[in-house]
Amino acid sequence: MPVTEVTTDPEALTMTLIADFAAPVERLWQVFTDPRQLERFWGPPGWPATFTEFGLTPGGRARYHMTSPRGEKSHGAWEFLSIDEPSGFEVLDGFVDENGEPQEGMPPAMRMTFAFESTPDGSRLRNVTHFTSAEALDAVVAMGAVEGSTMALNQLDRVLAGLREYAQGKGTRTEILDDTHVRITRLIDDPIDLVWRAHQEPELLKKWMLGPDGWRMSLCEVDPAVGGRYRYEWEPVTPDAGERFGFDGETLLSEPPRRAVTTEHMTGTDFPSTLNDLSLEEEDGATLVTVLIEYPDSQTRDAVLATGMTEGMEASYARLESVLAGDAATR
Known part of the structure; x- marks a missing residue:
């Protein structure tokens, strides 16, 4: 540092x-x-x-x-x-x-x-x-x-x-900042407006925010306005791959195309919510995605990280690049 x-x-x-x-x-x-x-x-x-x-x-x-x-x-x-x-x-x-x-x-x-x-x-x-x-x-x-x-x-x-030198080729990186804050960064080789749309529009979210292979997003409802709510649900492609699960939350802050802050709660549980602070920076046609996650305590933080969250996010971000590349090719 x-x-x-x-x-x-x-x-x-x-x-x-x-x-x-x-x-x-x-x-x-x-x-x-x-x-x-x-x-x-x-x-x-x-x-x-x-x-x-x-x-x-x-x-x-x-x-x-x-x-x-x-x-x-x-x-x-x-x-x-x-x-x-x-x-x-x-x-x-x-x-x-x-x-x-x-x-x-x-x-x-x-x-x-x-x-x-x-x-x-x-x-x-x-x-x-x-x-x-x-x-x-x-x-x-x-x-x-x-x-x-x-x-x-x-x-x-x-x-x-510079963003490319800082992040190019390094994939999704997770940094523990303190007991309750984790920072995730990933460079996407696309302009900020496209990356922002991909985080806000259900038809794009359903194509890439899937985590590891073998899952599909069965429900994607998003109201990106401040005070609006969202709900995501995933289900396995094959019945024996796992159990259906989802997240829901509220938009607390929206500053297109640079920042959006939401709560995140696992649907149907009494687990405490996290605070997810998404920010985007563009330089030389590439966009650095940063997600600052605030957990209620270090135990929750460690439990979530132990699930393989970083690897799942990397699979999604790699898929996002392919989706945006295909979207650009059709324009």
Whole structure:
């Protein structure tokens, strides 16, 4: 993982994050000063960032918000204090409301420096946040700043490398992020609009979301609108291959063609639901599918992973590529 150290200093009133990357300083500068690239990693998993303003000049301002799986928004703003391309920049980073005004009850704006330096293997980021008081430092740490910053910056490798280099040929990958969160990634060599349709339209879902060979989707009902419900059922092709089963849930968030968040519950059981956060990123005609799954506890997480979930998803995604290739050929 890129982040190698996060430390707090109560006497100096600072939090320092250090991360190393296999990319030159110029590339690191580029991703931190291009809002479209920056928003691909600035928010931690489950809270992606959207930059709505980005005035990269001394005295200029950037505004962004991070959106939770349930649609809540956390707003922030930067005021650029100094810029030294490509070595770094300095901002005032503050919590703001939806109108860009300082948010009541939150710590005051913090001075934050981003320094990029060359290393024998690429480059290093040294990010230092300066707080106005020990109380402000403690409050931000208690809000999960150390964990959130670490998870956010650990997403930067795939942006620096490019999606094809990062994921091509590696199949479906499963990463355990913590006790309740698992991240699944798979590159699909098709544009984002097609991949989005394949996750939303029943006639396409029934062609690929089948898991291992020997199963068919006998029921596929989808209302992709927020508050809408879906229901899937599968049955074996031959009666002795297994028992019929299904999932149902509700759409909590829909931002076509990039993000959809749903609950998932095994139909007919009292098992707890999971939260499935699907996000799509396109680059060079390929789309990275990321599914962030939130489990109720580590025991449920481990039980689901032990079922061979990763292998079943890989079989489905490989089938998806074939379906989309055939769909494109008929256009």
